[in-house]
Amino acid sequence: MTQSPPVEAKVKAATTGAFLVSLVLAVLNSVAAEESLLDPLPGWLQAVVIALVPPAVTFLSGWQARHTPRISPL
Known part of the structure; x- marks a missing residue:
C-alpha cells in the first residue's frame, strides 16, 4: 500500500x-x-459558504499546483 505524500x-x-x-x-x-450578494441563501448557509468555500478553493488550487522539485540528499 502506497502512502500519499x-x-x-x-x-x-x-x-x-x-x-x-x-x-x-x-x-x-x-x-x-449587507448581505445582498448572498441574500437568496438563509443566514446560517451564508456563514457556511463564506467560511468554507474560499479555503476549499485555496486548498485544491494549492494541491494541484506544480511544486518545486526536492533535491534528494546524496
Whole structure:
C-alpha cells in the first residue's frame, strides 16, 4: 500500500489564511447587515459558504499546483 505524500506547509498556510479571512468576512457581513450578494441563501448557509468555500478553493488550487522539485540528499 502506497502512502500519499504529506501536505506541504505552503498549502496548509494558504488554507489557514483563507479560512481566517473568510471568518472576518462572515463577521463583517453579519455586522454590516449587507448581505445582498448572498441574500437568496438563509443566514446560517451564508456563514457556511463564506467560511468554507474560499479555503476549499485555496486548498485544491494549492494541491494541484506544480511544486518545486526536492533535491534528494546524496
